[in-house]
Amino acid sequence: MLLSPALAISAVLFTLGVAGVLLRRNAIVIFMCVELMLNAVNLTFVALAQILGMGGQVFVFFVMAVAAAEAAVGLAIILAVYRHKQSVSLQNMNLLKDG
Amino acid sequence: MLLTFFWIFGVIAMGSALLCITRKNPIACALWLVVTLFALAALFVLLDAQFIAVLQVLVYAGAIMVLFLFVIMLLNLGRPGPTDIKGPVGVLAAVVLAGALLLQLRVLSAAQLPSSIQLPAGTVAALQQQQGMVAAVANPLFNAYLVPFEIASVLLLAAIVGAVVLAKRKL
CATH class of the missing domain: 1.20.120.1200 (NADH-ubiquinone/plastoquinone oxidoreductase chain 6, subunit NuoJ)
Incomplete structure (x- = not known):
């Protein structure tokens, strides 16, 4: 049965995505790490769909649609920020920080 | 294999x-x-x-x-430019936090699913054999999940409009 290896790989991929978000400062790379986390969850959905029914595969559909929408809007926001600040580093985005 | x-x-x-x-x-x-x-x-x-x-x-x-x-x-x-990876303190914090998360996820995935919600072995495979790969996904998508499907289309429309508004210099 492939369920437990799939869940193990999915857990590691999700953790790597979280580690990437914590590790990087480049907004686009952080965005790619979020996509990695979404994919790890997709793997869980597909693995569990084998024993819990096709609903899991349908949900992968919805996750992909949301990820596509998120990528389009998020990259547009990054473009707008870059036009404003000439940088995509999160270090330079401290408008709401005090002092 | x-x-x-x-x-x-x-x-x-x-x-x-x-x-x-x-x-x-x-x-x-x-x-x-x-x-x-x-x-x-x-x-x-x-x-x-x-x-x-x-x-x-x-x-x-x-x-x-x-x-x-x-x-x-x-x-x-x-x-080429300066790296965007955080310094040693940031790396340490990321590794520790990610390790804690991995531990939690491993404990979570070791949990046993109650057998009452599991389908009998081979049900999904039989369904795919009988209906075909695409139809087995499409049937629940256009019956049980029809409303979420329509909502997803509205979401994509909103994303298209939002991306154009955000990325365009002047409308």
């Missing part, structure tokens, strides 16, 4: 994900992420989700990653 292939592609996925989060150049990150997505598509095939695997290659590795590479090249981020 199946398990061996599963672990081979799993190790490829995990290794390229690790390279993706540690490479300095954003283009290298994006290309390693593409490798991860392809390996995940292979895992989907091994998990009897061929249609999802095709979508993974078309939508993720194709459309979404091309969008990412477009933006990286549009902003000219591929040129």
Whole structure:
């Protein structure tokens, strides 16, 4: 049965995505790490769909649609920020920080 | 045999994900992420989700990653420069927090599913044999999940309009 290896790989991929978000400062790379986390969850959905029914595969559909929408809007926001600040580093985005 | 292939592609996925989060150049990150997505598509095939695997290659590795590479090249981020990886304290914090999360996820995935919610073994495989790969996904999508499907189309429309409004200099 492939369920437990799939869940193990999915857990590691999700953790790597979280580690990437914590590790990087480049907004686009952080965005790619979020996509990695979404994919790890997709793997869980597909693995569990084998024993819990096709609903899991349908949900992968919805996750992909949301990820596509998120990528389009998020990259547009990054473009707008870059036009404003000439940088995509999160270090330079401290408008709401005090002092 | 199946398990061996599963672990081979799993190790490829995990290794390229690790390279993706540690490479300095954003283009290298994006290309390693593409490798991860392809390996995940292979895992989907091994998990009897061929249609999802095709979508993974078309939508993720194709459309979404091309969008990412477009933006990286549009902003000219591929040129060599200072690294964006945080210093030693940041790396330590990230490793510790990620390790704690991994531990929690391992405990969570070791939990036993109650047998009352599990389908009898081979039900999904029989359904796919009987209806075909695409129809087995399409039937629940257009019956039980019809309302979420329509909501997803509205979400995509909103995303298109939002992306145009945000990225355009002047409307």
